[in-house]
Every structure is written in structure tokens, then in C-alpha cells.
Amino acid sequence: MSKLSTSSISSSSTANVLCQCRVVVEMKTSWSQSNPRRRFLCCKTSKARGGCGYFRWYDDEMPAQARRVIWGLLKRVKTYELERN
Numbered sequence: 001m002s003k004l005s006t007s008s009i010s011s012s013s014t015a016n017v018l019c020q021c022r023v024v025v026e027m028k029t030s031w032s033q034s035n036p037r038r039r040f041l042c043c044k045t046s047k048a049r050g051g052c053g054y055f056r057w058y059d060d061e062m063p064a065q066a067r068r069v070i071w072g073l074l075k076r077v078k079t080y081e082l083e084r085n
Contacts, residue, residue, distance in 0.1 A: 019043040019054035027058060036070040038062065 017025045025041040039058040045051030062070075 017041060020052035021045060021054075025054060031074070033071050034067070035061075036067055036074060 015024060019025050019042075021043055023044055026044045027039055027041055030036070030038045030040060038061070041054070041056045041058050043051040043054040047053040
């Protein structure tokens with residue numbers, strides 16, 4: 001269980017940030033073990049599809065203890081969901 005999917009978040013704070021493609025960036029949330037719930041800005045078009053690869057963290061890095069607690073809670077929720085099905 002190293003990574004979960006990312007999800008888009010709409011935010012007016014990104015309205016003026018453009019990537020190198022000259023397109024307004026997208027804000028997503030990382031659910032990886034090393035950066036759970038940490039938001040980042042990225043190009044809307046993947047690099048594989050011709051995007052510029054723009055990436056910048058939006059949130060400051062969380063303390064290690066907070067990351068461990070969040071990841072532990074996410075694992076517990078995932079385990080609970082799997083047991084219910």
C-alpha cells in the first residue's frame with residue numbers, strides 16, 4: 001500500500017499560476033506514504049501527452065510524526081473498507 005490516487009481540488013488561489021504551456025495549473029493532492037494529503041500544482045497535460053511537466057508543492061512539508069499518523073489512519077480505513085466488501 002505505497003500509493004493511493006490523487007484527486008483534483010478546485011481553488012481560486014491557482015487562477016493566476018500558469019505552467020510553461022501557458023495554461024492555468026491544476027491543484028492535486030498527494031496520497032503517497034511520504035506526502036499524505038499534501039497539495040501540489042502541476043501542468044494539466046501529462047508529460048507523456050506533450051505537457052511541460054510543471055510541478056510545485058503548494059503546501060509546506062508536514063512533520064514526520066503527522067505523516068506517520070495520517071498514513072496509519074489511511075491504512076486503517078482501507079483495511080476496514082476491504083473487510084466490509
